[in-house]
Amino acid sequence: MKLGFVGLPNVGKTTLFNALTGAGAETSNYPYTTVENNLAAVPVPDARLDTLAGLYGPKKVTPATAEFVDIAGLTKGASRGEGLGNRFLAHIREVDAVLHVIRCFDDENVVHAEGHTDPMRDRETVNLELCMADIEVAERRAARAEKAAKGDRSLLREADIFTALKNHLDGGKTAREFAASEEDKELIADCPLLTNKPVLYCANMSEEQFRGRETYGPYLSLIEAAKTEGAAVFPICAKLEQEIMEMDEGDRADFLAELGMTQPGRDRLIQLSYDLMGLMSFLTAGTPEVRAWTIKKGTKAPAAAGKIHKDLQRGFIRAEVVGFNDLTACGSIAAAKAKGLVRLEGKEYVMRDGDVVHFLFNV
Numbered sequence: 001m002k003l004g005f006v007g008l009p010n011v012g013k014t015t016l017f018n019a020l021t022g023a024g025a026e027t028s029n030y031p032y033t034t035v036e037n038n039l040a041a042v043p044v045p046d047a048r049l050d051t052l053a054g055l056y057g058p059k060k061v062t063p064a065t066a067e068f069v070d071i072a073g074l075t076k077g078a079s080r081g082e083g084l085g086n087r088f089l090a091h092i093r094e095v096d097a098v099l100h101v102i103r104c105f106d107d108e109n110v111v112h113a114e115g116h117t118d119p120m121r122d123r124e125t126v127n128l129e130l131c132m133a134d135i136e137v138a139e140r141r142a143a144r145a146e147k148a149a150k151g152d153r154s155l156l157r158e159a160d161i162f163t164a165l166k167n168h169l170d171g172g173k174t175a176r177e178f179a180a181s182e183e184d185k186e187l188i189a190d191c192p193l194l195t196n197k198p199v200l201y202c203a204n205m206s207e208e209q210f211r212g213r214e215t216y217g218p219y220l221s222l223i224e225a226a227k228t229e230g231a232a233v234f235p236i237c238a239k240l241e242q243e244i245m246e247m248d249e250g251d252r253a254d255f256l257a258e259l260g261m262t263q264p265g266r267d268r269l270i271q272l273s274y275d276l277m278g279l280m281s282f283l284t285a286g287t288p289e290v291r292a293w294t295i296k297k298g299t300k301a302p303a304a305a306g307k308i309h310k311d312l313q314r315g316f317i318r319a320e321v322v323g324f325n326d327l328t329a330c331g332s333i334a335a336a337k338a339k340g341l342v343r344l345e346g347k348e349y350v351m352r353d354g355d356v357v358h359f360l361f362n363v
Contacts, residue, residue, distance in 0.1 A: 004095030009073030011103035019241035038070035280353035315363035324354035
């Protein structure tokens with residue numbers, strides 16, 4: 001899972017990136033401090049791994065990981081190559097989901113690219129640039145399909161879809177908002193459109209705004225705007241998160257409780273990103289290793305086995321599966337088997353979040 005921080009310059013992308021990853025990337029009060037991408041991998045929080053480690057006493061515990069990418073700030077004209085536009089857009093194409101950081105705080109010591117803070121305007125500025133870049137992609141796809149349709153009339157439908165999508169983008173609306181059938185959505189998903197990527201708007205607030213976010217007007221307006229494209233808004237204070245991550249565990253727990261939270265922002269952001277992308281984890285457990293594996297919801301057992309090794313998928317016979325809750329309630333895999341809670345599943349089995357699995361295969 002590769003998540004890209006995107007937004008205007010000086011909105012707090014790198015501060016947030018550092019707070020969530022501990023990477024220590026350079027920050028300063030001027031645009032384009034970030035020119036090259038900053039990258040960091042962080043473990044996906046999963047308390048089930050600790051529980052399984054207590055049952056199996058493994059030599060190693062390996063969580064799933066998420067990769068965060070801090071991408072250079074965008075300005076007006078990026079779709080025409082202005083500023084770091086071309087590089088910026090190319091980097092966004094490489095991520096699985098977009099974390100669009102929007103500045104909600106005022107600070108005279110931190111320059112704003114547009115002169116003053118306006119979360120709704122900033123959201124629209126970035127989205128418009130991405131839409132403009134997508135217009136070119138949709139136009140090329142429509143032209144290619146129309147040309148190919150001279151020899152294959154079935155491609156006329158594709159040409160029509162991408163022409164309609166181009167007109168939709170012309171109106172400043174994202175590809176996520178484009179009304180299409182499931183079949184057409186699959187066709188569009190095959191096209192590298194920036195505004196079709198899953199997006200989570202990260203509202204970067206001051207500590208005072210964050211504490212009173214349920215009554216903070218700009219944050220509530222962002223929520224309403226995001227709903228039009230099926231997106232969510234994640235409230236966060238990057239400065240506060242940096243302080244939280246520097247605390248020892250005891251102080252951190254007390255401070256989070258004071259804020260009415262049980263987890264730091266990093267953990268909540270990763271979990272929201274999993275939901276955003278339709279991801280989940282299955283687990284493998286034994287004395288050598290307890291490990292979490294990330295898969296798409298709806299993945300069948302052979303494809304899940306392939307996440308571990310392609311040979312397991314190629315030679316898949318069946319899967320021994322027990323639910324995490326059943327296993328922990330029984331206290332051991334032997335006790336779970338004795339109670340008939342360990343199931344033998346075949347090639348059509350659709351994996352469930354928290355399945356503890358042993359794959360049987362023969363190559």
